[in-house]
Amino acid sequence: MRIGAHVSSAGGHHLVFERARAIGAEAVQLFISAPQQWKLPDPGDEQVGLFCRQRDAAGIPAFFHGVYLINFGSQDEALLGRSIASLKAYRHFAGQMGVVGTIFHVGSHLGAGFDEAMVERIARMLGDVLDDEPDNPSLLILENNAGQGNCIGGKFEELGTLIGGLGGDPRVGVCIDTCHAYAMGYDLATDEGCATAMEEFDREVGFGRLVAVHANDTKQPLGTFRDRHENIGEGHIGIDGFRTLMAHPAFREVPFLLEVPGFDGKGPDAKNIRRLKKIRSELGIEAPKLPPISRLAQAR
Ligand SMILES: [Zn+2]
Numbered sequence: 444m445r446i447g448a449h450v451s452s453a454g455g456h457h458l459v460f461e462r463a464r465a466i467g468a469e470a471v472q473l474f475i476s477a478p479q480q481w482k483l484p485d486p487g488d489e490q491v492g493l494f495c496r497q498r499d500a501a502g503i504p505a506f507f508h509g510v511y512l513i514n515f516g517s518q519d520e521a522l523l524g525r526s527i528a529s530l531k532a533y534r535h536f537a538g539q540m541g542v543v544g545t546i547f548h549v550g551s552h553l554g555a556g557f558d559e560a561m562v563e564r565i566a567r568m569l570g571d572v573l574d575d576e577p578d579n580p581s582l583l584i585l586e587n588n589a590g591q592g593n594c595i596g597g598k599f600e601e602l603g604t605l606i607g608g609l610g611g612d613p614r615v616g617v618c619i620d621t622c623h624a625y626a627m628g629y630d631l632a633t634d635e636g637c638a639t640a641m642e643e644f645d646r647e648v649g650f651g652r653l654v655a656v657h658a659n660d661t662k663q664p665l666g667t668f669r670d671r672h673e674n675i676g677e678g679h680i681g682i683d684g685f686r687t688l689m690a691h692p693a694f695r696e697v698p699f700l701l702e703v704p705g706f707d708g709k710g711p712d713a714k715n716i717r718r719l720k721k722i723r724s725e726l727g728i729e730a731p732k733l734p735p736i737s738r739l740a741q742a743r
């Protein structure tokens with residue numbers, strides 16, 4: 444189990460590896476374009492090469508997070524077109540940059556309902572993204588949400604239905620956000636709740652699809668459909684809750700990526716990482732061996 448974090452890519456995508464290693468992260472997530480804008484990423488060959496060298500030197504896997512504007516549940520053709528173009532571009536660079544995959548939110552059906560026609564539409568669009576570069580090994584990774592505002596994919600069942608619509612395409616993975624799952628009513632913080640939730644996940648999606656966890660505590664109580672991330676141990680899941688869920692065998696080989704506010708409000712930090720690593724070591728779960736940090740300077 445790797446303990447990683449979302450890290451700022453300001454000033455150059457390759458900088459995420461030094462920033463990640465500096466706070467003790469063993470996996471990293473980044474944006475490669477402004478997440479509130481449609482402007483497509485365009486890192487250029489030099490940046491791509493530098494990113495790859497730094498990735499190898501850091502010895503940690505990288506994930507992209509797609510832009511927040513993506514909505515495959517909309518009926519607006521222009522918005523759908525932009526969503527497809529954005530995800531194609533992210534997937535293209537994920538392939539070039541040796542990135543595991545792009546984690547994204549499917550979007551909201553805006554009241555239209557998550558019916559068979561909707562599943563077919565979304566599956567067709569995601570299939571189009573995948574078929575754009577059939578040999579690209581990077582994954583499309585569906586993230587569960589907090590179930591707010593007609594969002595698709597709060598329930599594991601909905602994620603499973605979408606994957607079924609894609610014929611179980613092996614290039615599709617799933618990321619469980621612990622804060623979102625808790626908001627949706629999946630009580631990952633207790634032994635029984637966690638066992639029940641993960642049984643449902645295995646039945647509807649399958650453990651083999653789980654490729655990342657967004658490890659976030661939450662400011663909101665169970666089942667409130669509200670997406671408010673909190674630092675590890677400071678929210679309703681708590682240290683004991685994280686110990687419970689990290690002990691579940693489904694998470695044993697899955698990288699945890701923090702998306703927490705941070706203890707000084709600057710995002711995922713060393714303190715949050717230390718808290719998860721402490722639990723990992725108490726549980727006797729193996730930590731990955733990383734190359735020396737000095738290798739990063741040599742690979743610039
Ligand atoms: Zn998340």
Ligand SMILES: [Zn+2]
Pocket residue numbers: 620622623670671672
């Ligand atoms: Zn969230």
